[in-house]
Amino acid sequence: xxxLAGLYDNPIxxxxxxxxxxxQHLVPSLAVVLIICGxxxxxxxxxxxxxxxxxxxxxxxxxxxxxxxxxTSQTAxxxxxxxxxxILDFHRVSPLPASWVTMGFAVGAPVREYLMFACTLPFSFVxxxxxxxxxxxxxxVSVVLLLSAFLFHMLAVxxxxxxxxxxxxxxxxxxxxxxxxxxxxxxxxxxxxxxxLMTVIPTVRQALEMIDLRDKVPGFFGMEMPLYVxxxxxxLPILVFLYIAAVRKMRSDRAHAYSKIEAVAxxxxxxxxxxxEMWNTTLPRLLPASINQWPVLVVVYTVTLAAVLLTLAVxxxxxxxxxxxxxxxxHGHRRxxxxxxxxxNTGAIFAFCLIMMTAAALAQIxxxxxxxxxxxxxxxxxxxxxxVAYFGFARQYFExxxxxxxxxxxxxxxxxxxxxxLIVGSILAMTGADQGALPVFALTPLVGIGAxxxxxxxxxxxxxxxxxxxxxLTFAVIxxxxxxxxxxxxxxxxEVKAFPTDSLEIEPASI
Amino acid sequence: MIRVRDLRVDYDNVCAVHDLTLEIxxxxxxxxxxxxxxxxxxxxxxxxxxxxxxxxxxxLAGVDIRxxxxxxxxxxxxxxxxxxxxxxxxxxxxLDLWAASYWxxxxxxxxxxxxxxxxxxxTEKRNAIVTELSRGMRQRLVLAKTLVPQPxxxxxxxxxxxxxxxxxxDLKKVLRTLAAEGKTVLVSSHILSEMSEFCTSVGxxxxxxxxxxxxxxxxxxxxMGHGTLLVEVLGPTDEFQRVVGxxxxxxxxxxxxxxxxxxxxxxxxxxxxxxxxxxQSGVRVASFARRREGLEDLFLKVGAKELS
Numbered sequence: 001x002x003x004l005a006g007l008y009d010n011p012i013x014x015x016x017x018x019x020x021x022x023x024q025h026l027v028p029s030l031a032v033v034l035i036i037c038g039x040x041x042x043x044x045x046x047x048x049x050x051x052x053x054x055x056x057x058x059x060x061x062x063x064x065x066x067x068x069x070x071x072t073s074q075t076a077x078x079x080x081x082x083x084x085x086x087i088l089d090f091h092r093v094s095p096l097p098a099s100w101v102t103m104g105f106a107v108g109a110p111v112r113e114y115l116m117f118a119c120t121l122p123f124s125f126v127x128x129x130x131x132x133x134x135x136x137x138x139x140x141v142s143v144v145l146l147l148s149a150f151l152f153h154m155l156a157v158x159x160x161x162x163x164x165x166x167x168x169x170x171x172x173x174x175x176x177x178x179x180x181x182x183x184x185x186x187x188x189x190x191x192x193x194x195x196x197l198m199t200v201i202p203t204v205r206q207a208l209e210m211i212d213l214r215d216k217v218p219g220f221f222g223m224e225m226p227l228y229v230x231x232x233x234x235x236l237p238i239l240v241f242l243y244i245a246a247v248r249k250m251r252s253d254r255a256h257a258y259s260k261i262e263a264v265a266x267x268x269x270x271x272x273x274x275x276x277e278m279w280n281t282t283l284p285r286l287l288p289a290s291i292n293q294w295p296v297l298v299v300v301y302t303v304t305l306a307a308v309l310l311t312l313a314v315x316x317x318x319x320x321x322x323x324x325x326x327x328x329x330x331h332g333h334r335r336x337x338x339x340x341x342x343x344x345n346t347g348a349i350f351a352f353c354l355i356m357m358t359a360a361a362l363a364q365i366x367x368x369x370x371x372x373x374x375x376x377x378x379x380x381x382x383x384x385x386x387x388v389a390y391f392g393f394a395r396q397y398f399e400x401x402x403x404x405x406x407x408x409x410x411x412x413x414x415x416x417x418x419x420x421x422l423i424v425g426s427i428l429a430m431t432g433a434d435q436g437a438l439p440v441f442a443l444t445p446l447v448g449i450g451a452x453x454x455x456x457x458x459x460x461x462x463x464x465x466x467x468x469x470x471x472x473l474t475f476a477v478i479x480x481x482x483x484x485x486x487x488x489x490x491x492x493x494x495e496v497k498a499f500p501t502d503s504l505e506i507e508p509a510s511i
Numbered sequence: 512m513i514r515v516r517d518l519r520v521d522y523d524n525v526c527a528v529h530d531l532t533l534e535i536x537x538x539x540x541x542x543x544x545x546x547x548x549x550x551x552x553x554x555x556x557x558x559x560x561x562x563x564x565x566x567x568x569x570x571l572a573g574v575d576i577r578x579x580x581x582x583x584x585x586x587x588x589x590x591x592x593x594x595x596x597x598x599x600x601x602x603x604x605x606l607d608l609w610a611a612s613y614w615x616x617x618x619x620x621x622x623x624x625x626x627x628x629x630x631x632x633x634t635e636k637r638n639a640i641v642t643e644l645s646r647g648m649r650q651r652l653v654l655a656k657t658l659v660p661q662p663x664x665x666x667x668x669x670x671x672x673x674x675x676x677x678x679x680x681d682l683k684k685v686l687r688t689l690a691a692e693g694k695t696v697l698v699s700s701h702i703l704s705e706m707s708e709f710c711t712s713v714g715x716x717x718x719x720x721x722x723x724x725x726x727x728x729x730x731x732x733x734x735m736g737h738g739t740l741l742v743e744v745l746g747p748t749d750e751f752q753r754v755v756g757x758x759x760x761x762x763x764x765x766x767x768x769x770x771x772x773x774x775x776x777x778x779x780x781x782x783x784x785x786x787x788x789x790x791q792s793g794v795r796v797a798s799f800a801r802r803r804e805g806l807e808d809l810f811l812k813v814g815a816k817e818l819s
Binding site for chain 2: 009011012014015018019020082085086087089090091092093094095096097252253254318319322323326327330331403404
């Protein structure tokens, strides 16, 4: 509510309205859009493209380019330059709430693009009146495009706030947007529509009656609903969590994008969205019937990806952890509250694993309901939980033990553990040692989680399961031990200075 | 007023500010001086809330910045060493943006904008685009932006760097006016000769610690003694050396030809008495001057002491 209230008389919004809607910049931009749209419409009319939806698709591409590509790039660049120049610090020390500043940038920075988009609407409405899509479809697509664009604009604010080089921020976020659209298009073919629902693609397909019944999106938790409603259901929670990250980073440059509680809530939300889509689903036509754990795998991989990304967001660095301990020591405490931002990520990791287990179990129940009973759903679930655990512990260990050098060491570790098996497995496969290649492939969770779901009646299935589970368990144990040891060392180093006499309480600080 | 207690700021393994305690009262202009890396900017950024300190309590005009950050920002004006601006705004639009950000009513904003443009001498540039301003003009514009909310507490980091002599003169005038109005000003600068013209108090930081702080006169007296006397004598100097040698307030003497320089632990009255004694003893005094050390001498002396 605060964010919406902050749109009216928002100084940042007005700042952008003034700077981006100056006559000399606005008129050429609008003229270009109007001329292009006019030509497309005329061409479509002349060539009969209004009836079959062809003209509309071209106009939609123009709208998408203006709003998603140009608007997103503009937003990220504006935020990144404001951060780089230091003027964001002025906003941070002003009484203007961070939520207002965030909304001011998210809505204001692409204000010229919104106006350009508005100019295209009458042109895109003509095909809706004279041919395809229907007027209702046109309305649904326009609204979903706006919401989807705003989602990417909010993402652009976050990227602008975390980017180190302002000039690259626009390109980076446009790259992410393109990737999401590409994955979205591919995922529809694979039967998982969630990435596509972040975009306008499914709504467009439905509006233009391009949806193949065999690709039919199964609703949300089995509930039938129009695709534009499903798009809202998927986009709104993501938008809220992007907004939270943007506000936190807007408030403080050094803050984590999420608190641990927020990160857990985010992973839980992703799990609910994945489950909702997979609930009581049917097997997509492109997948062989033997992959009967496909819904479980989609949920497990989705939650794993979310957990891994959010682990990066909530793991404190050596400096942050030490500062937290010093702050706690100043108040007479030896430990940090487990859910404080500067506390180790252990609690969050356990919560992620718990979410994984619950989501996978629910997915399995849904599969059972759909008659796709699978015997080994526990295997990818266990592997994924171990992967999330060792990823989190390793990240914590490298951060605390190696401080600034931790990042490259961590990346090296990931390369060795996640990518090397792919390379070695490929070489083995090429040399004809197929039997040895599969267990090697399974060492990496990228393959191992999915491969472990194969029915164990097949010859190599046991070896694959042992390979993925044993490697994940080994790493989880090793990095848990290393992480605990390095955290203890860091704590002792602070305690020696802070508590020369051993007389203080052990109660954790709520700092 | 600014009240800082036990402030500590850490970056990785470096302690940038070490348990700093500081109190600056209303009407005081406090000069924070120190070499590069002493912790001045970290202190300022922690005080304004841009840097979360490891620990420590900070109050601005009685408001705890951690408990009530939005209230604290209402009383605070901050000007960093490099003035960031929105290049794509007009000068008046830039000030209007900040007036709106500090909740100044829309009807009052034009008047506020004109007043502060006038104060910093940018009225003629009112409708210029910010990107056309020189660095000194941008500095003035940011100073005007800092003053727009009429803050009770001002923190200025190197405010005069990049300003022309006119700008510096205006800045001094503004700072004196603010002090006279009872505002609390914390300013850091490397131009120590200018700081001495408007600072009522100083603090010298070295490696994250406040080495010495207090009112300028008190700190000078504490660190530098009460000053140095320079005396030029004509003719024989034996009698001169006998008279000053007997005076307990005279410190070690250095001589260059017939000019003597020595530390003198006495006030103006005592120096006058010494001059009278010299003349009554028949010493032919050609010149008698009291040399007053500036902040640069103070800084060099404290810095050298600290480093040794």
